[in-house]
Amino acid sequence: METNKVKQIHSFGQSIWLDFIDRAIISSGKLQKLVDEDGVRGVTSNPAIFEKAITSSSDYDNDIRTLAKESKTNEELFFGLAISDIQNAAKLFEGVYNDSKSVDGYVSLEVSPFLALDAEGTAKQAEELWKKVDRKNVMIKIPGTKPGLQAIRESIGKGININVTLLFGLPRYEEVTEAYISGLEDHLAAGHKIGHISSVASFFLSRIDVLVDPLLDEKGLGELKGEVAIASAKKAYEIYKRVFSGPRWEKLAAQGAQPQRLLWASTSSKNPAFKDTKYVEALIGPATVDTVPLETIEAFRDHGVAANTLEEDLENATAILEKLKTAGIDIDKLTQQLEDEGIEKFNKPFEKLLQAIEDQKSKV
Template sequence: MTSPTAQLSSAGVSIWLDDLSRERITSGNLAELITTRDVTGVTTNPTIFAGALSNGAAYADSVAELAAQGATTDQAIFSITTRDVQEACDVFRPVYDATDGVDGRVSIEVSPDLAHDTAGTVEQAKDLWKRVDRENALIKIPATRGGLPAITETIGAGISVNVTLIFSLERYGEVIDAYLAGLEKARDAGHDLSKLRSVASFFVSRVDTEVDGRLTKIGSDDATALKSRAGIANARLAYELFEKRFAEKRAADLLAAGANVQRPLWASTGVKDPALPDTLYVTELVAEGTVNTMPEKTLEATFDHAEVRGDTVTVNYEDAREVFAQLAAVGVDFADVTQVLEDEGVEKFDASWRDLQKTVTDALEAAR
């Protein structure tokens, strides 16, 4: 008998942990998760680093050293977080080598306050890439209006990118366009396309949280029956779009020149509603060539009792379309849902960034 996480891997799903801390690295826990839980990558964001640093005795020496050097708050944040990502990249290097660069990836995000600043995002993406100095890193850029051209420029500069905060199919199509345009720039600049990798992070549970709140207000039996179905349906249709777009000539020509597809990544896969199965956003989104990035609680639930039934995505396209037809029929404006979620996503990461800055500021002052 193989574990459910091993079964997921066999079904073509890469399991990435949605968490990182220095303690997790130095204790050997991260390496252990590779061996025992089939984890092949890590994603981070400002919320994760804020939590790690606020609880982090492991960072005391680094903070003291940075304080003695007279580092500013932001300088200290980038020093600490890029070191964590470097060390995590080193832990995952054997996975990176074994999978020919597909996995073994560690993501680090540009500052949330740059979410609508294209030039600032590109500049910081290049700086983070240089600082981390590991080819198995991914620079996270949000799929905002300002983020889209930054994705193209960053890919074009030969930097691998994790596109985050995707909620709508329309925006996802624009993300694919931005990626393909970046590959064309990279090709024209002489970069090795085979070295460039990207994932497109489609958020799942947050969609259900927002839609279910609206369905509750509508209150009809038809509306209630649709609860907890929108997030999965949305992600399934995203995978259908992925299949379609990467089979078209523009993408096919780039793939023939050595480029890689931009893999769909399921983010926000921790279940928010306790009435739902705790592995819902794992078992219902199994498809070849995807990534599922899980908080540790979801990872452990998956390892313990997930029922992996093979592909649960491509066989359910029609059902997904029917869900959206029914949502429209009961009065859910999904375009508004996704815009609200994008705005909230930027705001939440920005708030976490402010928390992170305050935590580090206080730590530097205490150390001085």
């Protein structure tokens, strides 16, 4: 019998997480099947995913009515619904968490997108959610905005597992690794053990190409379409290998610290001209995570090609980014634009979600 193609990815040291959650996938056994058959090792969620889950089914209606009697705000009510789902998924992944010795088996829950530029508010809510979920194999998602850096360090310093989301640019990614390492040092200095703390840095891919590719045509660099995000990710992995080595890191590693793995996000192909498994195939390599939508997992299972590609052709990745610079394309400015737009892309569905909860409450 042919080996499952998604499972083959794990043989190269990369963990596949599912970028989706709702009550049906948990209760139907479909999520367990993905764990058993495809080797899926975790789950990520975001406001847009929960908005779709809650507004497109009646699975949450009874809980909305019940929680409406005790929640002060619609946002509190939403987190009541979400925490229940996250706890159930975390229970399902306990075996993966234990078997992997706490490397995998995580389920991610994001702080309110309204707090993306509020360091203090983010850190406060991250701690509240962490305590309410009360599961060791959960990560709280914090956006890697400038204010988010402080919240990331503070949260890691309190021993909270953090999934840093919304990363597009290399300078910001390096700042995130600094926030993580500093947070570990803070936790250690306060007299705590650090081996249990886990974190990933979610580097977004296809959205980079959606923004950059039209500019490449204008500059006569059309042959680089679909390659800038992959080149950026490969350079991010170089940063990862540099940062998580050397005397400073070795001191923490001696205390059991886990490196903050890079997680590839936004891995579905937005351009129909590209192969639907393009971004997954291009970045398979050790000590990384890829969070993948259900349809991309199914596509890879059918026709994906698993190979150790992440560190292939690194010179070309460097050359691609140099060509952008020479052509006057400011990638740092563009990635900041993507971060700003990304915050808005999560705010809108969250607003829609809160309105849907309000509408449902009115039916009580």
